[in-house]
Amino acid sequence: MTHQVRAVVARGKGAPVSLETIIVPDPGPGEALVKIEACGVCHTDLHYREGGINDDFPFLLGHEAAGVVESVGEGVTDVAPGDFVILNWRAVCGQCRACRRGESWYCFNTHNAKQKMTLLDGTELSPALGIGAFAEKTLVAAGQCTKVDPTASAAAAGLLGCGVMAGIGAAINTGNVGRGDSVAVIGCGGVGAAAIAGANLAGAAKVIAVDIDDRKLETAVKLGATHTVNSKNADAVEAIRELTGGHGADVVIEAVGRPETYKQAFYARDLAGTVVLVGVPTPEMKLELPLLDVFGRGGALKSSWYGDCLPSRDFPMLIDLYLQGRLDLDAFVTETIALDDVEKAFERMHGGDVLRSVVVL
Ligand SMILES: NC(=O)c1ccc[n+]([C@@H]2O[C@H](COP(=O)([O-])OP(=O)(O)OC[C@H]3O[C@@H](n4cnc5c(N)ncnc54)[C@H](O)[C@@H]3O)[C@@H](O)[C@H]2O)c1
Ligand SMILES: [Zn+2]
Ligand SMILES: [Zn+2]
Numbered sequence: 001m002t003h004q005v006r007a008v009v010a011r012g013k014g015a016p017v018s019l020e021t022i023i024v025p026d027p028g029p030g031e032a033l034v035k036i037e038a039c040g041v042c043h044t045d046l047h048y049r050e051g052g053i054n055d056d057f058p059f060l061l062g063h064e065a066a067g068v069v070e071s072v073g074e075g076v077t078d079v080a081p082g083d084f085v086i087l088n089w090r091a092v093c094g095q096c097r098a099c100r101r102g103e104s105w106y107c108f109n110t111h112n113a114k115q116k117m118t119l120l121d122g123t124e125l126s127p128a129l130g131i132g133a134f135a136e137k138t139l140v141a142a143g144q145c146t147k148v149d150p151t152a153s154a155a156a157a158g159l160l161g162c163g164v165m166a167g168i169g170a171a172i173n174t175g176n177v178g179r180g181d182s183v184a185v186i187g188c189g190g191v192g193a194a195a196i197a198g199a200n201l202a203g204a205a206k207v208i209a210v211d212i213d214d215r216k217l218e219t220a221v222k223l224g225a226t227h228t229v230n231s232k233n234a235d236a237v238e239a240i241r242e243l244t245g246g247h248g249a250d251v252v253i254e255a256v257g258r259p260e261t262y263k264q265a266f267y268a269r270d271l272a273g274t275v276v277l278v279g280v281p282t283p284e285m286k287l288e289l290p291l292l293d294v295f296g297r298g299g300a301l302k303s304s305w306y307g308d309c310l311p312s313r314d315f316p317m318l319i320d321l322y323l324q325g326r327l328d329l330d331a332f333v334t335e336t337i338a339l340d341d342v343e344k345a346f347e348r349m350h351g352g353d354v355l356r357s358v359v360v361l
Helices: 043-049 154-161 163-174 190-201 214-222 236-243 259-268 291-296 311-323 339-350
Strands: 002-010 018-025 031-040 064-072 084-087 137-141 145-147 182-186 206-211 227-230 249-254 269-277 300-303 333-337 356-360
Touching: 002 137, 002 339, 018 137, 031 154, 043 339, 064 154, 084 154, 084 311, 145 311, 154 163, 154 311, 154 333, 154 356, 163 190, 163 249, 163 269, 163 311, 182 190, 182 236, 182 259, 190 206, 190 214, 190 249, 206 214, 206 236, 214 227, 227 236, 236 259, 249 259, 259 269, 333 339, 339 356
Parallel strands: 182 206, 182 249, 206 227, 249 269, 269 300, 333 356
Antiparallel strands: 002 018, 031 064, 031 137, 031 356, 064 084, 084 145
């Protein structure tokens, strides 16, 4: 059997997205069909539409989603119809060299659905990050479904599926922020704001938010920033050093993805401190640093894919903290929109007006 559902498709490079009817197959072995309840609009969806990821058009966009499992294929035991799940793009294989050494958050062979979703004329769709959730229903590998407490709001929960998890994980997993640490976050959009919330959860004593937009700094304070720096008017490195006794922060998280902000992060950390790059650069960007500074300042320079998260470990825990009122996921939901408003949400993203627009179905 197949299902005909409405979905947001990017047909060509730079072209506005369109709402289309697509065909979703019933789940085969190891797959799950999920009825989507909410899906956030992430920068990466826009990258796909602009051809910045690859040329495998048409794309089925959307990948920060929560919903309810409708049916599962043969051999699926971890999730069952009726389960409330967050979709993830790290369904770990259990067999690659990273998984075998017990570091499955680095899994090099993650799973997606094997069957293809198509347009009505049979053209195969490429789902964004193997998910494709700006759709009434989507087909994923069962391992991409992580069961969480169903009393959580779908709009808030879905955000853990990408950007918010990337930010929180950049602080708690990659940066290994601990009690009493000083942390600076450069770029306080959805990802950076989440890094601030993560640093706060981990017990950081000082959390310095840096952005060029005062609106972002205001939200950062709501999420636990203790100090703010508008780096349009001030030197970010000087300001962070001044706020940390002249030394720099223990952990600096770069959540913009540009060489100039990476350099700020590099010089704004204390000796032997950690830099975490969670912002995603574009292929033409280059970084130049004195190698002696790389050596002489010691410490760790790390990058963070998806916040080095393990969905089965991190999603249920973070949803529990959310339900206890210790992690304000609702603060990331700037607006809820309909499936045919995704193009408008891309425009608002450009204007810097939102942390997240979330499609609610
Ligand atoms: N590593 C991952 O797994 C992962 C996952 C999702 C997103 N990302 C990436 O994280 C980055 C941030 O994503 P987002 O959704 O928060 O984007 P966003 O556009 O919401 O936020 C970017 C923020 O950076 C600020 N900014 C821009 N230039 C700046 C500068 N020179 N100095 C200081 N601040 C500056 C902007 O004002 C904005 O608040 C993007 O590169 C995105 O692709 C990474
Ligand atoms: Zn693996
Ligand atoms: Zn994303």
